[in-house]
Amino acid sequence: MQVIDFIATHGAWSWVVAGLILLALELVVPGGVLVWLGGAALVTGVLALFVTIFWPLQFVIFGALALVSIGLWLKFRGPGVASDRPFLNQRANRFIGHEAVLDEPIRDGIGRLALDDTVWRVQGPDLAAGSRVRIVEADGALLKVEAA
Numbered sequence: 001m002q003v004i005d006f007i008a009t010h011g012a013w014s015w016v017v018a019g020l021i022l023l024a025l026e027l028v029v030p031g032g033v034l035v036w037l038g039g040a041a042l043v044t045g046v047l048a049l050f051v052t053i054f055w056p057l058q059f060v061i062f063g064a065l066a067l068v069s070i071g072l073w074l075k076f077r078g079p080g081v082a083s084d085r086p087f088l089n090q091r092a093n094r095f096i097g098h099e100a101v102l103d104e105p106i107r108d109g110i111g112r113l114a115l116d117d118t119v120w121r122v123q124g125p126d127l128a129a130g131s132r133v134r135i136v137e138a139d140g141a142l143l144k145v146e147a148a
Contacts, residue, residue: 098134099133113145
């Protein structure tokens with residue numbers, strides 16, 4: 001309610017100040033969204049400076065401009081920078097396609113396999129220890145394997 005009273009009292013200048021604050025916040029908290037919200041607030045403020053607009057319509061204009069600008073930004077922004085380590089937080093996924101030798105036999109569908117410095121639980125057909133397997137899928141910390 002205080003925001004509505006503030007905008008009703010100060011009119012267009014409140015939108016201009018809010019837009020400048022949002023643009024300044026974008027410098028501190030980068031992410032791309034606040035710049036579009038700040039731009040929408042500035043356009044609303046400048047429009048309200050030159051045309052008498054009742055304050056509820058100012059909120060509608062701001063909301064529409066914000067939605068359109070963020071929507072266009074999301075649609076036309078380029079693809080993100082490809083990571084040099086795409087499996088950084090997905091250790092198990094980087095083993096998909098690798099072949100390894102079972103340390104423990106797979107019994108009743110579950111066994112163990114050592115890869116790098118970790119012993120992984122594996123799921124697959126029953127196989128003897130020393131069998132060669134190919135990792136076909138990762139489900140959390142469980143690697144799904146098939147005979148190689």
